[in-house]
Amino acid sequence: MAATYSFDIVSDFDRQELVNAVDQTEREIKSRFDLKDTQTTIELGEEAITVNTDSEFTLDAVHTILQTKAAKRNLSLKIFDYGKVESASGNRVRQEIKLRKGISQEIAKQITKLIRDEFKKIQGSIQGDSVRVSAKSKDELQQIIQRLKQEDLPVALQFTNYR
Known part of the structure; x- marks a missing residue:
């Protein structure tokens, strides 16, 4: 596996x-x-x-x-x-x-929709006021981070628990 x-x-x-x-x-x-x-x-x-x-x-x-x-x-x-x-x-x-602290439901949905539309093999799931992103390759995760940094969202994003 x-x-x-x-x-x-x-x-x-x-x-x-x-x-x-x-x-x-x-x-x-x-x-x-x-x-x-x-x-x-x-x-x-x-x-x-x-x-x-x-x-x-x-x-x-x-x-x-x-x-x-x-x-x-x-x-x-x-x-x-x-x-x-x-x-x-x-x-x-x-x-x-x-x-402002935490990601609202609307913005979390917007982030997961962007991930679903642009990266087919990657899963994004809303967990409370954060979004968990998982994939089989670290390179794909790096691409998502770069893509989200380009997006102008009304909240400040940080990327944590990278494993």
Whole structure:
């Protein structure tokens, strides 16, 4: 019997790197001249980041800083799901940035359909919030990884448990 090889496609991020990126963002907000007196707060929760600041202009500046710090720490910007900007007390604005983790059912179906259509001998199966891909050759699995990296999906993909 021939051996089969497999890997999992997941969407996850390194929590500690995110903590470090948010911490660096806070420090830069406190030290930047244009943001120093805005009393901007940025809080990292379990599933979201909450930004509270005095205007939409400073909110955009905070977004830019956060994205720069996240990118330097090899975090995909696709993990940030920006909510709508709400007005808070005292002419301030608040925004919740949800953190995307896991592959939704629709995207998992889209990935397995792509695998079925383009690679006939390879099986893709949805397992919760990840997709398991198995084949008889490691080369075929490498081709799938390369193909999925070309695809522009709304989530950040990682390839784990390669065996």
